[in-house]
Amino acid sequence: MSASGRAVAKLDILYGQPEPNKENNMDLTSSSGFLLALCAVLNMKFDQCLCVIGLLCSSFVAINAATHGRTLLTPLGREDMPHVQLGNLLAARVTLLLVALEAIGAAWMVEQPISSLAWYHPRLREILRNFPKVFVCRWWMGHYMSCTPKRHICWANCRKIGGLDKGPMTAEQRKEIRKTGVKSAKVKVNRSGKKSYTGTSKLRGTGTYPPHFGLRMVKLFPHSGVHLSLTICDLYHAREVSHVVLIT
Template identity: 35%
Template structure:
């Protein structure tokens, strides 16, 4: 329904070749742009929110942000684009399990905390973007630091299973690598899921000699004792202020981009006779609310439904409620 509202609201020109969500410093997008790929990036820091605005349109957790991200994904060149999601990992990291209460068996976490709900919402919406990118014929990747419990989340596993059903058991690949091979200030192990086997080429093997060659120690956490005498840890933010993805890593992804697109998998096959859109829409089934607990698509639908530019075709008007 959200995609329909977007197509009835905007004229969609399909010309984007690279999208980066949760871009941070945006080295991937910078390198892609320098290689003449038309690119765009999304990150909450890309928009300074004025006081008179209700929401930040670069924040995927709000209605306007997710609607804009979906719109730009629809603007991608069909069967010839890539997108990367460096999902915010703070709620899924091992250091946060004391708060989030996440584990491989309880990856949803303790939903009494706003930070847990926010992390779940961002991941579930990222899964929808992955599904849309797959259907549009794009190549995608989702990156997380080693130990992050993202890969155990029900909505993510459900999304991967759907892609397996369309493209086979090799339709989604997982790779793990050391970022120190790309001149990172810390060794930092990462993993990524992608719908192309080419993603394995970013793994440069075993990390050797890092401690000897890297004399400068980067402190990523401050240790202190609180008033009750308990040991505490606080992140310094140093890895955020430096380049999250080193330039050599971005160049490696850029060099592999054409090959990645050539070996992408998982796109559903169209039937020999494509039924009318209304017929397909009426046959859609509701998703499992236990899997999509915090995606909150109703707020996105209501946001788009109120648009003054929206023009719903007459034959569809009885199918589109005023509000959800």
């Protein structure tokens, strides 16, 4: 976003430097981190802002279903597991931020991998059903020079978000990206023919949005002023999962 000439302010868990026995004030799961994010939202100029949030997906996507235990009937998953508890907490706090954004009339967008079950989290599902207008867009991140093809989905309160979809990606195009990109997972087939997937060291990096995606957002929302990058991370894995809150 800064490459487009916009001013960028960032909230990122990696920027926080907590002292011993003190919480990271850039961590959304901490009280100070959530209040900092809320203050940023409440200081936005409603007619010139867009908030883009990528919720931590590790405890929501299908590839980890055997671990997190989430289904359409059990959207909260295995609540005895710390990383599932963390995912539920982040989903609830993102919900509160969306309520604040909707109240001030700001545009917002929440992004996830296509297989994510985050939308079935009770808190998120409730507000998405009750907001006046909610739009859904699906696109291939490979169209934005990503290192993997990756199909994504977002929910937003702005119709312009449909401009992210650049159409289908053929099998040949996906194959070409996989040849030149990174290998984010290893596939194994057991004796019964069932496939299992193991993430590689490159998997974490695929959660970062490519520059062309940020530039596309600038084109879709050219009248946004100052840009605030809000990053919602897993405190234990320090994985970047969110970008670009545009504010004035």
